[in-house]
Amino acid sequence: MSDIQRKCLDCGGPMSEIRIIDKQGAMPEEAGLEYSATDAERGFWSGAYPKAGKISTYLCQNCGAVRLFGKKA
Ligand SMILES: [Zn+2]
Known part of the structure; x- marks a missing residue:
């Protein structure tokens, strides 16, 4: 999943996949974001x-920008 190389739109820095952890203490395997049609x-x-589908989250290692990418299920 994290083998996709993404570049930051703002600074061109390398982005790596991260996991957003909410404060509800979800189990790690359940912490991934998902989406549905509005x-x-x-x-x-x-x-x-x-x-x-699912949401992948990427963090720029240079400027800290975070981007979300949806992937259809
Ligand atoms: Zn950046």
Whole structure:
């Protein structure tokens, strides 16, 4: 996953994948971000939004800029 080489749009520095850790103490394997369409409705039975994909987070090693990339499931 982290083998994709991304460059910072602001300074051209190397970006490496990071994991955002929220303050709710989620288990590491559950801490990844996911997304759904804005018009998606919660599942009647599950109460959860249908996942459209995952979010990868990259941090610039030079200036600290953070970018999010969506990857369709
Ligand atoms: Zn940068």
